[in-house]
Amino acid sequence: MKNKMEINHFSFTYKGAKAPSLNNITLPVQTHKVTSIIGPSGCGKSTLLRSMNRIHDLYPGNTYEGEILLLDKDGNQQNILDIKKENEFIHLRQKVGMVFQKPTPFPMSIFDNIAYGLKLTGLKNKHKLYDYVEKSLRDVALWEEVKNRLYDDARGLSGGQQQRLCIARVIALKPEVILFDEPTSALDPLSTLAIEEMIFELKQNYTITIVTHNMQQASRISDYTAFMYLGDLIEFDHTETIFIRPKEKQTEDYITGKFG
Amino acid sequence: MEKLFKLFAQLSASFVFVILVATVIVLYITAKPAIEEFGAHFIIEPRWGVEVTQNKPTDRTPAGATANSGTTKSAVSDHTSTTDNSTADTNSSDNTIDDSMDTPMDDSMDNEFGSDENIPMDDDTDTGQANLPDTAGKNTKILYGGAIPIIGTLFSTLIAMLFAIPVSMGIAVFLSEIANQHVARPIGVAIELLAAIPSIIYGMWALFYFGPFLASIFGGHSVSLLIAGLVLGIMVIPFMAALSRDAINTTPDVLKESAYAMGATKFEVIKDIIFPYARAGIIGSIIVSLGRAMGETMAVAFVIGGVFKFAHKLTDPTTSIPVVLANNFAESSGISMNALFYLSLILFVVSFITIFSAKYFFLRRH
Numbered sequence: 001m002k003n004k005m006e007i008n009h010f011s012f013t014y015k016g017a018k019a020p021s022l023n024n025i026t027l028p029v030q031t032h033k034v035t036s037i038i039g040p041s042g043c044g045k046s047t048l049l050r051s052m053n054r055i056h057d058l059y060p061g062n063t064y065e066g067e068i069l070l071l072d073k074d075g076n077q078q079n080i081l082d083i084k085k086e087n088e089f090i091h092l093r094q095k096v097g098m099v100f101q102k103p104t105p106f107p108m109s110i111f112d113n114i115a116y117g118l119k120l121t122g123l124k125n126k127h128k129l130y131d132y133v134e135k136s137l138r139d140v141a142l143w144e145e146v147k148n149r150l151y152d153d154a155r156g157l158s159g160g161q162q163q164r165l166c167i168a169r170v171i172a173l174k175p176e177v178i179l180f181d182e183p184t185s186a187l188d189p190l191s192t193l194a195i196e197e198m199i200f201e202l203k204q205n206y207t208i209t210i211v212t213h214n215m216q217q218a219s220r221i222s223d224y225t226a227f228m229y230l231g232d233l234i235e236f237d238h239t240e241t242i243f244i245r246p247k248e249k250q251t252e253d254y255i256t257g258k259f260g
Numbered sequence: 261m262e263k264l265f266k267l268f269a270q271l272s273a274s275f276v277f278v279i280l281v282a283t284v285i286v287l288y289i290t291a292k293p294a295i296e297e298f299g300a301h302f303i304i305e306p307r308w309g310v311e312v313t314q315n316k317p318t319d320r321t322p323a324g325a326t327a328n329s330g331t332t333k334s335a336v337s338d339h340t341s342t343t344d345n346s347t348a349d350t351n352s353s354d355n356t357i358d359d360s361m362d363t364p365m366d367d368s369m370d371n372e373f374g375s376d377e378n379i380p381m382d383d384d385t386d387t388g389q390a391n392l393p394d395t396a397g398k399n400t401k402i403l404y405g406g407a408i409p410i411i412g413t414l415f416s417t418l419i420a421m422l423f424a425i426p427v428s429m430g431i432a433v434f435l436s437e438i439a440n441q442h443v444a445r446p447i448g449v450a451i452e453l454l455a456a457i458p459s460i461i462y463g464m465w466a467l468f469y470f471g472p473f474l475a476s477i478f479g480g481h482s483v484s485l486l487i488a489g490l491v492l493g494i495m496v497i498p499f500m501a502a503l504s505r506d507a508i509n510t511t512p513d514v515l516k517e518s519a520y521a522m523g524a525t526k527f528e529v530i531k532d533i534i535f536p537y538a539r540a541g542i543i544g545s546i547i548v549s550l551g552r553a554m555g556e557t558m559a560v561a562f563v564i565g566g567v568f569k570f571a572h573k574l575t576d577p578t579t580s581i582p583v584v585l586a587n588n589f590a591e592s593s594g595i596s597m598n599a600l601f602y603l604s605l606i607l608f609v610v611s612f613i614t615i616f617s618a619k620y621f622f623l624r625r626h
Contacts, residue, residue, distance in 0.1 A: 093522065100517065106515070106519065108536060
């Protein structure tokens with residue numbers, strides 16, 4: 001089975017920066033597995049994640065090298081770095097969803113937050129919209145909590161609920177890959193647990209890549225782990241291997257808490 | 261220090277309230293004779309400074325017209341002796357003069373506003389006591405009504421807002437979302453410079469260039485309601501655009517990114533995310549501009565015409581409340597002064613109601 005995404009010899013330079021922020025990264029992302037990227041702050045893990053749906057392109061002037069291949073349903077690989085037209089970007093971002101560090105509920109009702117992406121795809125049928133909204137909210141275990149106030153402003157929810165709403169919003173679009181950018185760093189332990197359990201459920205249907213500061217989280221939920229340091233990918237392997245028998249000294253120092 | 265700071269903050273906050281109350285009280289007290297004289301009918305009465313005879317017709321003509329404030333010299337032919345106000349509209353079309361009655365009567369209204377005796381005053385002296393037995397055997401009074409300036413104010417502000425809101429939103433969105441930094445910065449500075457131009461300069465510019473230019477396109481006079489509205493709009497655009505841009509800039513990047521990450525286009529992000537998020541700030545900018553447009557005096561005085569006539573077309577000249585106040589204040593005393601204060605009280609109340617209803621309708625939580 002081919003990898004869902006393959007990052008090959010990828011380098012990334014921010015606008016105006018002299019040195020690249022990512023050097024020659026090669027990382028496979030396997031289908032229906034959770035791949036976590038760990039590393040100290042500033043190592044480029046979020047930069048890498050944000051390259052995978054090209055959200056960087058909202059700010060012009062950044063430069064890429066290498067290729068990021070995305071497997072489509074017919075088994076063809078497309079290099080997403082070749083995308084130039086706006087409608088192709090939209091298509092890419094609907095296939096590769098993203099959840100951010102802080103909850104970002106849109107300034108609208110809970111229902112509309114989830115229906116928003118669906119409406120963008122052209123779905124207008126009220127009953128279908130309602131069904132999709134209900135299903136997405138059930139998938140993130142939020143339905144029971146919000147079913148009586150679907151039409152209230154989403155910003156009235158608690159932080160953990162908001163983050164689950166944001167995940168529901170992404171999975172309502174039925175993406176193929178979901179990117180999580182430190183999704184629990186702003187949440188309390190209970191909400192974190194809820195989201196980790198959810199990610200565990202989601203991997204049956206989705207390919208997941210998660211950036212995290214929290215090494216315990218990486219060891220709990222991921223199948224593969226990549227360790228990055230100063231823009232380089234130091235080591236990539238099965239999560240157990242990385243945490244029990246790392247090959248590189250730097251990896252061992254980081255996961256045992258000697259630095260970082 | 262802590263306590264001192266707290267005290268200072270409380271004092272400054274109550275200062276605002278004191279000023280507000282004091283203004284209203286002074287306006288009310290000074291306007292009181294006019295309020296008692298004309299009552300609520302003032303608002304729908306279109307005649308201003310027109311002498312009418314009570315009870316019995318008289319053939320007395322006004323002694324003469326005095327020069328008044330900027331508008332044409334008066335030749336009041338409209339001295340119809342009518343007590344019936346239902347004919348107001350027909351009369352009003354002739355009253356191109358604000359006030360020019362100069363009847364030789366003894367000055368019974370000897371109040372603090374009574375100014376120099378040598379200058380022929382425009383107000384009749386017996387008007388305040390129209391109900392008293394008339395010593396001269398004549399029973400005339402001068403009518404003051406605010407309908408024309410009130411309508412003029414409302415419509416010029418409406419035109420200004422209709423013009424300014426879309427343009428300002430376009431500028432604000434362009435500066436904050438579309439233009440890159442190299443373009444947005446100089447335009448932003450230019451907008452702030454425009455906001456610093458005194459309104460009288462806008463008035464002069466509009467009188468000499470903008471008005472004739474518009475008149476050559478739309479026809480009509482080079483002073484008119486339309487031109488006044490557009491000049492007001494141009495005046496408030498820098499404010500509205502700058503404040504709205506700042507409001508739009510408060511939208512967190514990550515919120516926009518999450519919308520883009522769901523496949524939204526730039527237009528959809530602006531429409532569905534940025535505007536709802538920045539709504540309070542944008543409405544605030546509109547309200548501030550609205551208040552400014554309503555009370556604007558100099559720019560409007562140059563281009564609205566200052567005549568007491570309803571504008572039947574957009575290109576007709578008319579007048580507005582601040583313009584009436586500015587044009588007539590120097591020559592007023594007695595009841596005409598009270599009438600001007602009545603008018604300013606109405607302006608105050610109208611602004612108050614407009615701003616509060618705007619806040620209520622647009623800023624309540626859904």
